[in-house]
Amino acid sequence: MKTQIEQLVSAALQQLASDGFLPQDALPSPKIERTRDNRHGDFATNVAMVLAKPARKNPREIAQAILEALPTSDLVERCEIAGPGFINFHLASTAYHRLIPYILEQAHDYGRSQIGAGKRVQVEYVSANPTGPLHVGHGRGAAYGSVVSDLLSAVGFDVHREYYVNDAGRQMDILATSVWLRYLELCDEALTFPANGYKGDYVWDIAATLHRDHAEAYKHTTEEIFKDIPADEPAGGDKEAHIDGLIERAKSLLGDNRYRFVFELGLNTILDDIRDDLSLFGVNYDQWYSERSLTESGAVNKAIERLRASGYLYEKAGALWFRSTDFGDEKDRVVVRDNGQTTYFASDIAYHMDKLERGFERVIDVWGADHHGYVPRVKAALEALGDDPTKLDVLLVQFAILYRGGEKVQMSTRSGQFVTLRELRKEVGADAARFFYVMRKCEQHMDFDLDLAKSQSSDNPVYYVQYGHARICSVLLQAAEQKITFETNPAAIDYSQLNESHEQDLMANLSRYPEIVEAAALNEEPHTLTHYLRELSNDFHTYYNAHKFLIDDTALRDARLQLILATRQVLRNGLNLLGVSAPEKM
RNA sequence: GCCCUCGUAGCUCAGCAGGAUAGAGCAAUCGCCUCCUAAGCGAUAGGUCACAGGUUCGACUCCUGUCGAGGGCGCCA
Numbered sequence: 001m002k003t004q005i006e007q008l009v010s011a012a013l014q015q016l017a018s019d020g021f022l023p024q025d026a027l028p029s030p031k032i033e034r035t036r037d038n039r040h041g042d043f044a045t046n047v048a049m050v051l052a053k054p055a056r057k058n059p060r061e062i063a064q065a066i067l068e069a070l071p072t073s074d075l076v077e078r079c080e081i082a083g084p085g086f087i088n089f090h091l092a093s094t095a096y097h098r099l100i101p102y103i104l105e106q107a108h109d110y111g112r113s114q115i116g117a118g119k120r121v122q123v124e125y126v127s128a129n130p131t132g133p134l135h136v137g138h139g140r141g142a143a144y145g146s147v148v149s150d151l152l153s154a155v156g157f158d159v160h161r162e163y164y165v166n167d168a169g170r171q172m173d174i175l176a177t178s179v180w181l182r183y184l185e186l187c188d189e190a191l192t193f194p195a196n197g198y199k200g201d202y203v204w205d206i207a208a209t210l211h212r213d214h215a216e217a218y219k220h221t222t223e224e225i226f227k228d229i230p231a232d233e234p235a236g237g238d239k240e241a242h243i244d245g246l247i248e249r250a251k252s253l254l255g256d257n258r259y260r261f262v263f264e265l266g267l268n269t270i271l272d273d274i275r276d277d278l279s280l281f282g283v284n285y286d287q288w289y290s291e292r293s294l295t296e297s298g299a300v301n302k303a304i305e306r307l308r309a310s311g312y313l314y315e316k317a318g319a320l321w322f323r324s325t326d327f328g329d330e331k332d333r334v335v336v337r338d339n340g341q342t343t344y345f346a347s348d349i350a351y352h353m354d355k356l357e358r359g360f361e362r363v364i365d366v367w368g369a370d371h372h373g374y375v376p377r378v379k380a381a382l383e384a385l386g387d388d389p390t391k392l393d394v395l396l397v398q399f400a401i402l403y404r405g406g407e408k409v410q411m412s413t414r415s416g417q418f419v420t421l422r423e424l425r426k427e428v429g430a431d432a433a434r435f436f437y438v439m440r441k442c443e444q445h446m447d448f449d450l451d452l453a454k455s456q457s458s459d460n461p462v463y464y465v466q467y468g469h470a471r472i473c474s475v476l477l478q479a480a481e482q483k484i485t486f487e488t489n490p491a492a493i494d495y496s497q498l499n500e501s502h503e504q505d506l507m508a509n510l511s512r513y514p515e516i517v518e519a520a521a522l523n524e525e526p527h528t529l530t531h532y533l534r535e536l537s538n539d540f541h542t543y544y545n546a547h548k549f550l551i552d553d554t555a556l557r558d559a560r561l562q563l564i565l566a567t568r569q570v571l572r573n574g575l576n577l578l579g580v581s582a583p584e585k586m
Numbered sequence: 587g588c589c590c591u592c593g594u595a596g597c598u599c600a601g602c603a604g605g606a607u608a609g610a611g612c613a614a615u616c617g618c619c620u621c622c623u624a625a626g627c628g629a630u631a632g633g634u635c636a637c638a639g640g641u642u643c644g645a646c647u648c649c650u651g652u653c654g655a656g657g658g659c660g661c662c663a
Contacts, residue, residue, distance in 0.1 A: 031603085033602080033605090034602090035606090036601095036606085036608095036609085037606080037607080040606070044605090044606090046604095046605060049605080049643080049644090052643085059643085082606075083605085083606050084605080084606080084643065084644075085643095086605080086606070129663065131663095166663060168663090169662080169663050170662065170663070171662075171663050172663090240662090291663095317661080318661085319661050320661095321661090330588075330589070330659070331659090333661095334660090334661045335661095336661085337661040338661060339661080341661090343661070343662090343663090344662075344663045345663095347663095369590085369591070369656090369657060369658085370657065370658065371658085372589085372590050372591080372657075372658060373589070373590075373657095373658045373659055374658090375590090376589095396590080396591075398591070398592085398656080398657080399656085399657080439599085440598095440599070441600095443590095443591055443592075444591090444592075444599080445591080445592065445655085445656060445657090446598095447597095447598065447599095449598080452598090452612085455625090456625050457625055459611075459612060459625095460625080461611080463625055464611095464625075464626090466625090467623085467625050467626075468626095470623075470625090471622085471623065471625095471626080474622070474623055475622050475623095476622095477622090478622045478623095479622080482622090515602090516602095519602060523602080523603095525602090527599095527600080528600090528602075531599095531600060531610080534610080534611080535610085538610090538627095541626055541627065542626090542627065542628085544622080544626075544627080545618085545624095545626065545627040545628080546627080546628095548621075548622065549622060550622050551622095585623090586623075586625065
């Protein structure tokens with residue numbers, strides 16, 4: 001609809017340009033907008049005002065000329081010039097009549113498009129360390145990342161969804177050591193669990209598996225383990241030194257194979273749990289990319305060598321630094337530590353280099369807002385490697401603060417007591433959780449009201465939209481029960497019956513859907529879609545209250561039923577894009 | 587101290603590459619079920635768009651500064 005008007009205006013501009021009325025070179029692509037006030041018609045353009053300066057003419061004069069050059073169309077009833085030079089388009093009352101059969105014919109595909117032209121886009125999201133179950137903070141990134149992926153896919157991009165598994169590094173060693181110590185406790189060894197260890201119940205579970213399957217094959221005495229280990233924090237020492245000492249002790253006492261086994265057991269158990277959790281949340285991936293594989297394949301070294309070759313590396317205090325300040329970062333960053341180990345940042349450089357080497361034209365990282373300081377250095381690295389840093393888009397997702405009964409829900413990872421994503425799903429359901437997470441733009445701090453998400457009332461936007469869908473299903477069910485048959489052949493339906501203002505409003509909003517999907521996808525703003533679905537549901541509920549559908553006047557009834565069928569289709573498509581179910585009954 | 591994000595109605599938020607009188611939902615007040623699910627609908631009331639400058643035909647929207655909120659500034663991952 002919008003694009004059709006756009007074409008009309010473009011044609012008029014071309015005409016005026018070839019007539020010499022407008023300069024040839026500076027023709028803008030006209031921007032057509034929906035009007036806010038229907039007294040201004042249905043669509044409006046400010047193109048005459050935009051052209052006023054380059055054409056050195058009065059905007060109203062240009063608008064007049066555009067009107068005269070405008071090709072005729074049965075879509076438009078009349079146009080007028082208003083205010084400083086707006087051109088307002090009033091649609092013909094028949095303009096939307098073709099819309100309903102079009103929606104019903106397109107069905108699932110209504111709203112989908114090919115703007116993305118098959119461009120390959122990679123979206124990486126969640127990527128939480130596999131050191132414990134996902135918590136509600138990860139949930140927002142999960143919902144957001146998966147909806148953005150689905151939106152991009154709906155508008156024709158070739159989307160690749162990826163989870164970067166941080167399966168290397170110190171945190172994983174702490175996990176492995178934590179598991180081992182819990183296992184020893186199950187072997188009846190008395191010990192003081194380190195302050196910096198992972199204390200969640202899931203660690204006990206993994207330890208129990210180890211104990212059940214391997215009895216005491218991994219047992220060592222408390223004395224040999226804690227001998228000469230630096231004191232822990234509660235004992236007046238340094239908790240980092242304490243845990244590092246324990247990690248080294250675990251490695252030396254267990255030996256490579258047994259240590260690796262405990263490590264893998266912890267990693268895989270948790271990773272399986274995360275995978276399962278996300279899948280039940282409707283979040284799926286094309287690939288789980290291992291950080292360790294980057295080191296093992298030599299990709300990290302390759303990245304470092306490429307940086308060195310471009311002259312951006314230098315040595316200082318035994319470590320190897322990347323001169324990221326040359327690219328606007330606050331300070332230079334270490335890539336190889338003085339102990340010879342590469343940093344997490346080095347892996348990340350290799351990972352992003354690999355993403356671009358895999359041929360993605362666009363790479364989107366969905367990160368927690370706490371990582372924002374990390375963005376400049378990754379972009380700096382890409383630039384230093386001679387890649388195009390603008391191909392990388394980092395979307396920072398702010399934290400969600402949970403509220404229950406008007407009170408902030410306290411979360412603490414340290415004590416192992418936090419609200420997990422799994423608990424959230426159980427409490428409010430996956431539908432409500434996803435919808436709520438995506439209802440706000442990602443950079444917005446979010447208050448997540450658990451009571452509201454659970455409430456089954458119109459206050460709850462999820463149920464409000466779903467109820468619209470269920471209500472339409474219910475009408476159709478009623479029709480069947482009352483043995484009311486209705487016309488389904490669009491050619492046999494008289495859409496001019498639909499002349500109530502509620503019907504016009506509903507049709508106008510149905511026609512907006514493809515524009516909404518496009519905007520939500522291209523701007524990575526799924527909240528646009530949740531807001532739209534709320535508005536559309538409101539239009540429907542209002543209509544429902546004002547008019548009956550199952551009436552005796554068959555011509556009107558047929559037309560109305562087609563209209564609500566089209567509405568149901570759009571609600572279904574929209575909910576589907578959000579990964580929220582569209583129930584037939586509630 | 588430096589950097590990032592945010593600051594719109596009592597509360598939670600929209601406001602689409604600057605555009606015509608700033609919009610919803612809660613909460614408040616008042617109405618609507620002999621009728622397709624009241625998990626619904628309607629009406630009223632509520633705002634100097636944090637503040638101060640600037641850019642222009644026009645600014646909630648762009649720029650600068652001030653104030654306020656949250657977050658980030660490791661040879662951690």
